[in-house]
Structure formats: C-alpha cells, structure tokens
Amino acid sequence: MRRDIFQAIADPTRRAIIALIALQAMTPNAIADHFESSRQAVSKHLKILTECELIQQEQKGREIFYKLEVEKMKEIDIWLEQFRKIWESRFEQLDALLFTLKNTKK
Amino acid sequence: MRRDIFQAIADPTRRAIIALIALQAMTPNAIADHFESSRQAVSKHLKILTECELIQQEQKGREIFYKLEVEKMKEIDIWLEQFRKIWESRFEQLDALLFTLKNTKK
C-alpha cells in the first residue's frame, strides 16, 4: 500500500498536525491535546505521515517526539510548478495587454 | 458534503486529469481516452473537481468542455507558503554557517 504525500495532506486533521509540529517536535499526547479526536486517532495520522516520510520520530525515554520533514513538502511545490508557469504566463499576458492599452491611449 | 481542493488532488487520476486539461479544455470522452478507467469513472472525477471549483464547464452543442481554473491552484500555493518560509530560513541558516566556516578557516 504505497503512501503518497498528496493523500497524506488530504485530511484536514493531518494538515493541522503538520502545521502544529512545523516549528517544534511534539509527542503524540501533546499533539492529541490540540484536537477533539482521541490519541489513537492522532497516532494513526502520525503513522500515515511517517509512512510517506513527511514526519520523523525521535525517541526520548518513553516519549516519542515527531518532527516535520519540511523538505518533503517541496514535492508539492515541485508539482505546483507546472501550474505556476501557466498562471504566471497569464499574468504576463494581462500585463502586456495593459501596457498596450496604456500606450495606444496617447 | 463540503468539497476541498486538497481532497480533490489526493487522487492520482484526478491529478492526471488536471495536468491533461491544463493547457486546453477537453470533453469527458476525450479525457477518458487517456485513461484505463471508464468514461463514467472519469465523469465522477470531473464532478468532484467541478464541485471544488478547480475546473469549469463550457457547453458546445452536445459536448461539454472542461477547462482548468488555474487560479484555484493558488490555494495550495498559499498553504505551502508557511512551510516555504521554514525551509528557506533553514537554507539561509546553512548559508550563514558555510559563510562562517569559510571565514574562520583563513
């Protein structure tokens, strides 16, 4: 069952977890405190995020800190790149149009 | 049942459809020709993409052309922004470190 980053970020709770631990690593219990759902539900989300290497574990005694592998997020950025090209070129086209209008007005 | 862009791009077929019609609008049949699955399956994907306003319909006779609303993709870009800040600041930190090493070496 191949995990995929796009599937991982599809769930809103998972996106919230990612944002939560983006700045500092946290334990499952600490993370679960921020949500309605149970620790086990959060743990399942953490498992999915770990499987697609979006987060990493760091064991400290009996606690496990989960930290975001922010580099992995670049994969989404790379996928977006193709569309960014399109919306930017449209913007340039609009820009060129405005320039033409401005100059023909004189 | 609130549709969400992150859920929409979670499915690989849907991502492929998005990429396919990014440059030119296409009919369901034309799109389905590019995939293994049936036209009905593709139509369901198109429905989901329409519901979250990632694509738009243009009726021409009995044909319906689906075109990408590329602006909508910016929503993902905006969400990514917070993480881009983090990975860029890390890069700057690394940059600063390399700079320090280089200068202390002398």
Add this chain to the structure above:
DNA sequence: ATTTTGAGAAACCAATTGGTTGCATATATA
C-alpha cells in the same frame, strides 16, 4: 424520422478511511 453519439444520474459493490475500544509493553515514579 430514425439512429447514433455525448453526457449526466442512479443503483450497486468492494476496498479504503477515520474513528473507536481494548490490550500489550516499556519507561518513569511512588
């Protein structure tokens, strides 16, 4: 006018998902 074609809608189905509860295990703490 009849037939073919493009497409949405509905009914159905197996697989997956997000969640729960209960249990097992290892590490702290009393």
Add this chain to the structure above:
DNA sequence: TATATATGCAACCAATTGGTTTCTCAAAAT
C-alpha cells in the same frame, strides 16, 4: 517493587471512495 504513564498494535465499525453497469435525455448524423 508496585503503580502510573506514554505509546504502539489489533480488532472492529460506520461512512466514504472509486469503480462498474444500466438508464435516460438531448443533440448530431443518417
């Protein structure tokens, strides 16, 4: 040493998902 705490794992469950087949309707083509 006995107890409390942190966590993972497995079994189970209802809801959702991605898919199929069948049906209907409207627009072209014959």
